[in-house]
Amino acid sequence: MMVPHRPLPRRVRRSLAPLLAVLLLLAATPAGAAPGDPETRVTYENPVTDGFSDTYADPAVIQGKDGWWYVYATADPLVSGGDFGLMHMARTRDWVDWEYLGTIFDESDKPGYAAQDALLWAPDIRYVDGRYVLYFTVTDTVLNDGPDTAIGVATSPRPEGPFTVAPEPIVEPRPREEGEGFVGTIDPAGFTDADGQNYLYFGAYDGGFWGAEVSDDGLSVTGEHTRLTVGDRYEGGYVVRHDDWYYFMGSSANCCAGPTTGYTVSSGRSRSPLGPFVDDTGQSLLDPYVGGTNVIHQNGNEFIGVGHHAVATDVTGRDWMVYHGIDRGRPWLEEPFGVNRRPTLIDPIDWIDGWPRVRAGAGPSAGPQVPPVTESALGIVSDDPAAGGTRGLVAGPADPLGGETARLHGSARTAARAPEGRVRVRLDVTRLDRPVSVTLGARRDSVVATVDPRAGTLAVATTSGRATEVVTDRYAVAPAWQTLVLEVDGPEVLAQVSESDLSDPAAEVRVTRGGLDLPSAPVRLRGGGAVLDNLTVAEPAVEATETVPVPEPGAEILTEDFDSTDLEGWSWVRQNADARVSGGALSWPVEEGELVGPENPAGVLLRDAPSDEDWMVETRLELDLDVREEQNFQQAGLVVYRDDDDFARLSKVAIGGTRQVEFGRERPEADDLSYGGSIVGRPGRDQTWLRIAHHLNADGEHLYRAATSHDGESWTWGAVWTFEPGEAPRIGLVSQGGARPEVTARFAYLRFHETTWPSSEVPRS
Known part of the structure; x- marks a missing residue:
């Protein structure tokens, strides 16, 4: 069907809106696929890098000016039986099919200041001042005696390299303020x-996360180092800008503990x-009672240890987390307790009430999923805009970075109309000697x-009726490629200019224009001599507005208010004679021993779980872990206990100079024991509330999900640990981790409730 070019009455345009939306979706759907049909649409399935690698950890991402998405990874062996590489490169156009490009460096061009056995980890990529700038970790240098770490920097005219290393680190090893050695850099x-x-x-973790101003070319630090987080909590940090806020996102707990890896973001x-x-909750990330709003955590499917991420934005404006995870059924690259198998996963981010939540809080996806939208609607060939879909563009010069380009002489317009009300346009533009504009709507x-x-x-000029309003933002226009975005979503208007297009705009204008009623019209471009590429038109993404449901306490099954000294219904493993009921609470001095490891001297107080059905257990804990004293690993809380070597423990715990809530897991692994933890919310200073919800899945596995509260009202739900099928573990309390300084845990009650275990899946649109 041809869409008329003559303007139609508004009532007719409204009647055509559903049809135009379908046409737009058809244009963005691969040939032979039915739009909206999950059985025929092109899909991806995590891990996305399985086609060319066994592990692809700490991913960094950027869309090159050639239209490809480039993903860089840390220096683990790419496949089982392979050698440690000097970081890796791969690329994709659609996040489904991939091409491996090799290692970033080899022995001939790695940093000269790197020690002989140093590894290169955790790359980050940016497009700065007309070239690609790569930051990376050097795990040991020749600059000091003893082990140290530093941040290296390299540049390349192209995203696939070759990269030229700067002769010195951009951040050198940083000595400890007290004592010997160096903090983690x-x-x-x-x-x-x-x-x-x-x-x-x-x-x-060792020293906290920091930030500093950097030169215009991205190659030298020009400002003082500023601490962003307290130590012992975050690594793998990443910063984005969204709705005039800056978001720090960091990973916590274990990256690499095999089947007990509990990484979260x-x-x-x-x-x-x-x-x-x-x-x-208003808690600072610098506070010893560490704050942090959940972005992603493991949800009970096959993926655990999800973290160390980057953020990519598709043509609809949807942000995607690009991260690594571990298949709990295949955690090792080769031998147990060796290199962890950490492939790359991707999932969409929903911005809900001002916070990023992966899949609306559902966590990592498993099974077929709808991938990021990477192609344009309206018949536009995004990486060769002069090839079709737009009238008035002519073939531009072949660009070393962009490949096939288009030149904008005067004005151009899309051959088809964009839908009314909601449109997003993105293009890369260079040779910006004169103004370039994008127009949506008409009249x-x-x-x-x-x-x-x-x-x-x-x-940004918005016209509604006869009135026009103009809002501007100043910035330094770079001579190289820049990305221009214009998005209209009802009354909300967003325009951005950036170099990297990684949620880091160098200029941004946001306008809310009441009465704006954008009609269906061609997208119009105007400018003199500019070269453009990667032109896309799409409808803006529709994101979830609420997080997925979490377990809620239902009818009470059993309550223990600790008003009886005989602890009827309870049983001890290694009874502690100093633990006693008094004053309406169970008082239990923190013991010297621990449950973790082959020796288990610590006591455990247990009772049977109420059933194999869905249920929830809760306690209120008083535990004064004074941050002025060294109380490392003193803790108390709930335990899910099958035996001394197979348990999950949810406790308020001292970790260095911080106080956190850890949901730890120990289990047998290859004739040994594996232990790791996941961090859940933050503890209260005086009182901390703890919950664990239980679910028996279709495979007979026992799933346990943890939550914590610092006030007894607002709850943060975190990771899920899984126990193998069989007899249900018992539920209990622990108070352990070190007897000095003397401190006593007080448990006010233990309550079991009925609950419903919500699905971790988000309905596909």
Whole structure:
């Protein structure tokens, strides 16, 4: 069907809106696939890198000016039986089919300051000042005696390299303020602010995460180091800008503990790229009672240890987390307790109430999923815009970065009309000597975004009726490729200009224009002599507005208020004579011993679970872990206990100078024991509430999900640990981890409730 070019009455345009939406979807759907039909649409399935690798960890991502998505990974062996590489490169156009490109470096061009046995980890990629800038970790250098870590930097004119290493680290090894040795200087991530200022973030559990201003070319630190997080909590940090907020997202707990890996990603936000960052409860990431709002955690399917991520944005404006995870059924690359098999996974992010949630809080996906949208609607050939779909564009020069390009002389317009009300346009543009504009809508309802290199501005003009309003943002127009985005979603208008297009715009204008009623119309481009590429038109993504359900307490099954000294219904494993009921609570001095490891001197107080059905257990804990004293690993809380070597423990715990809630798991593994943990929310200073929900899945496995609260009202739900089929573990309490300084845990009650275990799947659109 041909869409008329003559303007239609608004009532007719509204009647055509559903048809236009279908046409737009058809244009973005691969040939032979039925739009919206999950049986025939092209899908991806995690892990996305399985086609060419066994492990592909710590992924970094950027869309090259040639239209490919490039993904870089850390220096583990690519496949079982392979050698450690000097980091890896691969690329994809659609996140379904992949091409492996080789290692980033080899022995001839690796950093000269790297020690002989040093590995290169955790790459981050940016497009800065007309070239690609790669940051990476060097695990040991020749700059000091003894082990140290540093951040290296390299550049290339192309995303696939070759990369030329700078002769010195951009961040050198950092000595400890007290004592010998060096703090962790790993896991770099770049960022560009809306004023054009570049930043670099780096750090580790050992010393915390930090940020600093970086030069215009991205190759040297120009500002003081600013601490963003307390130590002992975050690594793998990444910063994005969204709705005028800056979000720090970092990974916590174990990256690499095989079948007990509990990596998770949490976030905090700030009005400044250097913080302070606070979570959704208002808790600072610098507070010893560490804050952090859940972004992703394992949900009970095959994937555990999900974290160390980057963020990519598809042509609909949907953000995607690109991260690694571990298949709990195949955790090792080769031998147990060797290299972990950590392939790359991807899943969409929903921004809900101002916070990033992967799949609306459902966690990693398993099974066929709808991939990121990477192609344009309206018949546009995105990586060769002059080839079709747009009138007025002519073939541009073959570009070393962009490949086939189009030149914009005067004006151009799409041959088909964009749908009314909701449109997103993205294009890469260079040779910006004169203003370039993108226009959506027509006549009395339109939006025009204009990049003016002479004035150094990004301007957005919105017209509704007869009134036009103009909002501008100033920035330094770079001579190289830039990405321009214009999105209209009802009354909300967003325009951005960036170099990397990694949620780090160098200029941004947001407008809310009441009464704006964008009609269906061709997308119009105007400019003199500019070269453009990767032109896409799409409907903006529709995201979830609420998180997926979490377990809620139902009818009470059993309550223990600790009003009887005989502890009827309870039994001890290694009874502690000093634990007693008094004052309406169970008082239990923290014991010297531990459950973790082959020796288990610590006591455990147990009772039977109420049933094999869905249920929830809760306790309120008082435990004063004074941060002024060294109380490392002192803890108390709930335990899911099959035996001394097969348990999950949810406890408030001292970890270095922090106080956290850890959901730890120990289980037998290859004639040994494997232990790891996942972090859940934050503890209260005086009282902490703990919950564990139980579910028996279709395979007979026992699933346990943890939650915590610092006030007894707002709850944070976290990771799921799985126990093999068989007799249900018992439920109990522990108080352990070190007898000095003396501290006593007080449990106010233990309550079992009925509950419903919600599905971890988000309905596919």
